[in-house]
Amino acid sequence: MDEIDVPPFFICPISLDLMKDPVTLSTGITYDRESIDKWLFSGNKTVCPVTKQFISDCELVPNHTLRRLIQSWCTLNACHGIQRIPTPKPPISNAQITKLLHDATKSPLQQMKCLRRLRSIASANATNKRCIESSGAVEFLASIVSDFDSTAADEALNTLYNLQLSQAALRNLMGRNGDFLVSLTTVLQRGSFESRAYAVFLLQSMLEIADPMQLIGLRLELFVQLVRVLCDKISQQASKATLKLLVTISPWGRNMIKAAEAGMVPVLIDMLLDSAQRRTCELILTVLDEVCRCAEGRSELLNHGAGFAVVSKKILRVSRVANQRAVRILWSISKFCASCNVLQEMVQLGIVAKLCLVLQVECGHRTKEKAREVLKLHARVWMNSPCIPSNLLSILPDILISCLNLLVQV
Numbered sequence: 001m002d003e004i005d006v007p008p009f010f011i012c013p014i015s016l017d018l019m020k021d022p023v024t025l026s027t028g029i030t031y032d033r034e035s036i037d038k039w040l041f042s043g044n045k046t047v048c049p050v051t052k053q054f055i056s057d058c059e060l061v062p063n064h065t066l067r068r069l070i071q072s073w074c075t076l077n078a079c080h081g082i083q084r085i086p087t088p089k090p091p092i093s094n095a096q097i098t099k100l101l102h103d104a105t106k107s108p109l110q111q112m113k114c115l116r117r118l119r120s121i122a123s124a125n126a127t128n129k130r131c132i133e134s135s136g137a138v139e140f141l142a143s144i145v146s147d148f149d150s151t152a153a154d155e156a157l158n159t160l161y162n163l164q165l166s167q168a169a170l171r172n173l174m175g176r177n178g179d180f181l182v183s184l185t186t187v188l189q190r191g192s193f194e195s196r197a198y199a200v201f202l203l204q205s206m207l208e209i210a211d212p213m214q215l216i217g218l219r220l221e222l223f224v225q226l227v228r229v230l231c232d233k234i235s236q237q238a239s240k241a242t243l244k245l246l247v248t249i250s251p252w253g254r255n256m257i258k259a260a261e262a263g264m265v266p267v268l269i270d271m272l273l274d275s276a277q278r279r280t281c282e283l284i285l286t287v288l289d290e291v292c293r294c295a296e297g298r299s300e301l302l303n304h305g306a307g308f309a310v311v312s313k314k315i316l317r318v319s320r321v322a323n324q325r326a327v328r329i330l331w332s333i334s335k336f337c338a339s340c341n342v343l344q345e346m347v348q349l350g351i352v353a354k355l356c357l358v359l360q361v362e363c364g365h366r367t368k369e370k371a372r373e374v375l376k377l378h379a380r381v382w383m384n385s386p387c388i389p390s391n392l393l394s395i396l397p398d399i400l401i402s403c404l405n406l407l408v409q410v
Contacts, residue, residue: 004077004080009030009066010066012031012032014039015032017032018070019066020070021088022063022066023062027055029050033088033091041126067087070085091127092121092124092127092128092131093131100118101136115144119159132163138169146180148191153195154192154198158194158198160202170209174209174210181203182219184202185219188200188226189221196229196238197235200229200245204245215249215253218249219258220258223258223261223264226264227262227263227264227267229242230268246259246290247283247290250290256290259290260294260297260300261296264291265304266304269306269307269311271284272285273310278319281314281318282319282325285325285329286325293332298336299337301329302342308333309349311330312326312330320364323363323367324364327370331371334346335377352382355375356371359371
């Protein structure tokens with residue numbers, strides 16, 4: 001290709017590759033369909049890449065003349081290894097989608113045929129996805145999920161997620177008086193593993209753009225079902241999506257309390273114990289940090305036999321983000337739950353020594369500040385309290401003694 005002179009108007013101005021399916025925007029500029037699809041829909045752009053003009057009508061008009069010229073050029077240059085591009089299939093139209101939806105109302109068999117056809121159409125390209133969305137199919141698919149016939153719900157959820165819905169469509173789903181959230185919670189409770197995974201993916205997309213009042217009003221049952229998803233280990237993707245979802249919703253209102261009441265803390269600790277992936281550890285610690293901001297969450301952490309040990313073990317072993325979150329969890333416990341037994345356990349598990357080590361290494365200013373606050377809060381206790389054996393304190397590293405002495409003098 002590099003040695004062949006390609007007419008410049010055969011090249012897509014976005015990807016700089018040979019156009020296979022040239023289409024023209026309302027601005028008069030021609031692009032390859034796949035490239036402009038990504039620009040407009042996946043990239044959420046509203047201007048023409050070349051002219052920078054606002055695009056009020058995103059209809060892509062096939063440029064048949066240019067396509068035939070490109071095909072002829074490919075045929076003439078076949079001796080150079082250039083393959084003739086096939087004639088592209090015409091994109092789906094709104095009328096075709098409307099007819100599909102109408103036929104789906106005739107019988108359960110027609111409904112399943114419609115769902116499978118929509119799934120196939122959506123997988124073709126981004127243009128088809130937008131056409132399905134604009135034709136009222138999103139409401140149809142949401143109604144199938146709400147009716148919860150397991151087989152049909154699998155198909156509907158799969159298609160809804162893979163449509164990569166626009167923010168407007170996601171907000172519309174969120175605005176159905178909370179009914180669709182209840183429907184997705186039902187799917188999480190009673191659906192197949194596949195349905196539950198797609199329900200989590202869809203929930204993540206919806207709640208990322210939800211307004212604060214919607215996030216505050218989330219029900220306890222949703223948190224209970226999210227805990228079940230983590231316990232059942234449906235898939236790594238579903239678990240990670242659930243953790244990201246919890247990171248989004250936990251800070252709002254009483255959500256951290258709901259998460260604790262749903263049994264989130266012991267499940268997260270067990271996951272943290274088994275996880276070796278950096279991003280997963282960061283997400284788990286972030287959620288734990290949020291939940292431990294409430295008394296219920298801190299109580300659950302302390303009641304777990306390995307809670308303290310597992311959290312502290314991740315300090316200086318995963319990443320800066322993990323360090324920050326783990327130290328914040330220890331700060332919450334030491335500030336609000338600092339009983340004699342807790343303080344003694346922090347020494348026995350080596351947590352105090354590790355916090356002193358945090359002050360000596362490069363792990364971020366905020367992390368160091370929190371570690372310093374914890375040590376400063378209880379320095380005198382750890383040095384002088386009779387509830388901690390003197391022989392235990394004497395075997396701690398010199399760095400611990402010097403740090404505690406320094407903090408006691410402050």
